[in-house]
Amino acid sequence: MSTTPPRNQIQFGVFFQGVNSTTIWTEPESGSQTAFESFRRIAQTAERGLFSAFFLGEGLRLREHLGQVHDLDVVGRPDAQTQLAALAAITEEIGLVATQNTTYNDPVDLAHRLQSLDLLSGGRAAWNVVTTDNAWTGANFRRGGYLDHADRYTHAERVVETVRAVWDSWDDDVVATDRDAVDWADRSGVHVVERDLGHYAVRAEGRLPRSAQGHPVLFQAGDSDEGRDFAARAADVIFSAHPEFEDAKAFAADIRRRTIAAGRPEDDVKIFPGQQFVLADTDAEAEEKARWVAEHQITPATAIAYLENIWGTSLQSYDPDGPLPDIDPVVEVTGSTRGSGFQFQKSQELATQWRALSEAEGLSIRQLVTRVGVRRGGIVGGYSSVADRLAEYADAGAVHGFNVSPWLVPSGLDDIVDRLVPLLQDRGVYPTEYRGDTLREHLGLRGPLTRRAAA
């Protein structure tokens, strides 16, 4: 008897963004961005939909615009790891991913907290490794802006290596298995970690054994060449910025190549691009809804601030519903909104491009920003047609899953879980149960990199 081989599957994660310009905060159904109940609702909805992971970001300084705190977007969010520890208590299966940077977190403390989260959650923790050399963020920390831009990945690799050494500092089977043992832990199996990280050196005794999944899973989100190579050497999952189908396929091929070059099996790194979904019963309704979403994400004030970020000066005298400013940018590179991901592009070049687009299509400032804004609509369509499109991603191996950014909190996952997931399951391209008990098992990952030689 012949059986059809199972189709490739995709999975979902959810990114509760907190600080961003894409969450709609103006509507009656826009809930609190910081109340624990909002996080509980999203995490539990995601778990109901068999999502692999719940994902939190980190920003260690409030974003600023033209020298003042940026006041037009959602701002204020909990500490990622602390919040995930609270969510661990009220969820059973979903992975818990904390974005933590390698510059302003102390490596041993970071390792210990992640390992604590991993044990508390029964092997569901992950670390999204990000770098920063940003002296502006460093103003909140005693080491300050100690790291050069060029050294950020060198330092990050040292931090990751140190964190893993802490996680590996207890041999397996060190803890007593019964109450008559000689000691609670056999100290000969506990090793001191000493590392010189260049800018400082640490010496620590590990305080915890490994969890059910060995190590917390490592995510990586940088997109530069260096970032991709770093991911290929060190990460288990990439949170990518390449959701479009052709782009996603090219990105996956690039990562496979780099992963093999790093001496790992080609499927060792999973790819989860960030994605926004706008869904409705029909494609036409979804298109209409997507227009509404974009308009509510880009308020008139946000549209002006968006241009100010490029122009580098106040544009408050311009009408958001009128044409683009007739003056040229006063800065060479963008970056007035500090702490945003939209920095260091050539201002004049962008301004010229956008003017041309606006004139060609008769777009106002707000219409233009809605068009070119960071998040360009994402996947828009009727439930059934979106399910078909996602099945194509699965069949092509373009992604292992999507990290969904809901544009409404806390109801933003409801239609995905209640309407889209069942259709994906019908098509055989989405899990019908959690694969195991740990995040590593949900994602189909091999054991921790540092533990494979031993295995």
Place this chain on the structure above:
Amino acid sequence: MTTAPFAIAIELDGDGAHPAAWRAVDHAPADLLSGKRIAATVRAAERAGFTAVTFEDAAVPPGSGPTGRLDAVQRAAFAAPLTSAIGIVPVVPAVHTEPFHVSTQLATADLASGGRVGWIAATDPDPRSAAVYGRPAVDATEAVATASDAIEVVRQLWDSWEDDAVIRDTTTWRYVDRDRLHRVTVESQRFSVAGPSIIPRPPQGQLPVFAPLAGGLPAGTDVALVTSSAQATRRVATEAGAAQVWLELEVALDRAGVPAARRVAALDAHEPWAPGTVGRYVGDAAGLVDLLTDLVGQVDGVRLHPAVLDDDLDEIGRAALPVLRDAGLFRSPRPGEHLRTHLGLPVAVNRHTAARTAALEEVTA
């Protein structure tokens, strides 16, 4: 003295204060380091009606008993959504940690708990802790001075968002009123923190800050943890600025017909429970009730360190707390009550809101 109810907190670290306590509990040794275990113990403490649970912590492993220990803030956050009334007070070392992280972590736990979290600011001068963070070792005096600066930074960060900073104004499209967000201005050679915080003001405004008196009380402490109820000790604590004084006390009670002394002796056979600076009560529940009754009026509360967590927590909750409650000497926190409120600490008015209100009154006067 305040008129707040007498506080009875319980320390939940490890399997109990006795170094051999792990031999007297029903779970496998490694299960100490699990969410299941934390859930079971905090729920038991809340059911018993304790004022608060505390979680010991340090950058180095415990010196005796189980050498594995979960991060205390993580344990506190995990406990938060599983409980609704009890205070949750983790130790967070204050000397080598970053005050910015400490403030956001505690504020996050306070949010998750609906305003029930406090902070024990440890001033541990152990040079091994400095090495964990890659910082120079400090002596005891410098450790307390650093902790004082850290507490001030953390408190300013908690106040760096006024309570009404999130405005969601759809006429101007402003989500937040930036005039209600504030920088941190700390005059310290140890820290420079820019602020504002990345998280809104926690529900309590200012979390109650606890610190041990031994070695010197850091400035900004609300509750001093002391090892003697002598009047001289209490005076030192209040002169150092503490609003309340809580006595540390180790406890082993008679249990299921076995006298406490015999329970302790059985464990001592494995590893002796060396007396430290903290006083110890070993006896029946009635004697503990008498002891606590005597302490009411001398100190504002106690923190009990049970010899064996499972046995002694249960016994205190079963045989001691109800008696004290019936005598009107003790009241358990109510669901939804802020820890600060329950302890009778004054409402934490935001310093920036207060300054603006005062300036406004001056103009209109």
